[in-house]
Amino acid sequence: MGKTKSITTFEQHLKNQYGELGTESRDQFEAKAKSFIIGEMLKEERLHAKLTQEELANKIGAKKSYISRIENGKTDIQLSTLYRIFELGLGKRITVSVN
8 A cells, every 4th residue: 555644733833834834934834824814805895895996095194005915915015004095995894803
């Protein structure tokens, strides 16, 4: 019989691929992952509101390209801008928690 691969947890996979929590490579991965999640949330809410990127950008005084970069996880976003996008642009309330 062939060799069986051991099953690992997702955390073990992340450690193998990106290193331990607190290392530079893991921190970079975590930051990119969170940017991706925020971008996907924004895109989902924008589409639910039936707005184009340009319409949303106009509502908050930004450029379409900025909304696109956020949705694609290609830019850092300030918390104040995140609030402006969701609350003024999309009429949604957001909360932030620290664990």
